[in-house]
Amino acid sequence: MPSIKLLKGNHAAAYACKSARVGMVAAYPITPQSPVVEKISEFVEAGELPGTEFVKVESEQSAIAAVIAASATGSRVFTASSANGLAYMHELLPWAAGTRLPVVLCIASRALAAPWSVWTDHADVFATRDCGWITMFAENNQEIYDTVLTAYRVAEDPNVYLPAFCAYDGYILSHTLMPVQVEDIEKVDQFLPPLKHHINLTDFEHVKGVGPVTLPDPPDRGEYGYAPGYFEFRFSMQRSLEHSLSVIKQAHKEFSEIFGRSYGNGVYKTYKMEDAEVAIFAVMSVAAESRLAVDFLREKGIKVGLVSLKVFRPFPSEDLREIFKDISNVVVFDREIGYGWEGVLSYELKAALYKSSTQPDIKGYIVGLGGRDITYQQIAKGVQTALTMESVNENPIQTDFIGLQLDKLQFLKREGGY
Template sequence: WSVWTDHQDFITIRDVGWIQMFCMDNQEIYDTNLQAFKIAEDSRVFLPTVVAYDGYILSHTMMPVSIENQEDIDNFLPPLEHHYNLSDISVVKGIDPVTTPHLRDRGVEGTAPGYFEYRYAMQKALENSIEIIMEVHDEFSEKFGRSYGNGIYKTYLTEDADILIFAMGSVASQARNVIGQLRKDGLKVGLVSLKLFRPFPASQLRELFKEAKLVVVFDRDIGYGYEGVLSYELKAALYGLKQSPFIKGFIVGLGGRDVTDQHITKGVNKAIKESE
């Protein structure tokens, strides 16, 4: 029995302008939720932040999780100081739920942005949020002693790897289980587990993959009419590198289908053959 887990619903909201992060285990879910409040409520961001994980695989299973003291959490999370405080009725506010195509002069209430300006502000906030996400992750790590790569991706045995597996969530967890055997077979394989999907950390990934010869992408989603979304997002991010790696994508595990060690091993070996 399963709840048909895959990453399709998470991927589908990629263009709504929210920050999207994906977790690999229950401790990471708990820790990332704490960080998400601080990221989303930062005055340089003010955007919704999604913390996602694989349904059933994590939501319907148990594993040990460290729960922090409320006082320590309160010290980590500052009080919310939002630009709109609707509960303060001493200050009259005009809030227009409709965003007009053009700038709108609202007199003493100031000028409301038009649709174009509003979307531009969202884009800039998303772009700027990458550094903030990394800052908050490092602050959390220093305070609570747990870290997840650099806050935007996690690596495993990538230092000497010629072949890099690129995946998210449960697929990345499964791939990690296989890397030891692949290395025993003589293949220098490493793993990059993407944590931050939106904004897509293109600059950081270009730096990470610039020496890679082969990248094998496993998507638990599909960009209908094209291919797996992680695969084509990575291809776009790495476009123009002087030494661009060969990228081979596979779609696995849709609708709760099991993703096995054999799927990962077969995909890596097939990618090697196609890259030769």
């Protein structure tokens, strides 16, 4: 029987690893991620994960190196991190993608230092953007459990073979208790069959190594034909990532058939978009809180809906063009900044809708950096303000923020400020 347990987000991720029968786990503690792997180590110690090797390492860089190596031997692997720990893994993130290893990594999101902060924002997640990983988000603890399972399913698809992130807000989900349905392992096996890896480093007869030096042009190897150059490797990575969008949708469809839960089309979720004229675009904790803003604004007669992005990489531009085609205004709330430009979701959406036949006005706000609480009232106010603006599509180098408390800070009042 599947059981509903009251779990913190980190433990929901750990239970998903247990359900997925992960073969190897390595991680280094960092707040607020640590309880994920603490729980997994408890499972291992209690003998509840007989097939799992738990490897202790001395840093995040070693953790990701260890799971990459283990993945290259054909094992299903897991790691997790946050903020500066994730940044310390960065060098090896493109190694996992370039070697086409289906590594799954949970991010309990947290603001990047400096200044030091242990609280949530999404800067650490978006800083991994161009490493070639699939990036998925969760809005609640059940979705964390479900997304980790889906991440393995997609990452291990022979048409994909790419690593995947499952990101969720540090503390706001990682340390919050919510009911989570933990599925029977037989049912999970049905959705997630054993990994059939394309590579096995321990097969010395055939596999001589991974990540060789590749040349600018394909070298002629005589009777073995041409070997790909770096360019061709990277081309195939991009094509696989693009193609993974349909794999994700198919996996999600099967997930909902087997488990009876669904998250939109697996790529984005909607709330009250059926007759919406205005849309909020957000992810993770911001999207969850926005659901209340939608209800609040609808009571005031504004036809608002929410599009909560579930998959950020690959970016589902065609889906977004379709969902926003009859929308006059999109208001984007980013819990990070693409510094020197604007919120990442905001400019990515603008790029996706460029030359779309019915282009909505898109207004972006920055909210909740470093764990500053976000209320639905603030989100609602942001939407209302955006609707009073004449046109917001002229490139705004000056970003707008909601929830700042500058009035409390005397030093900002001096000439030139900041």
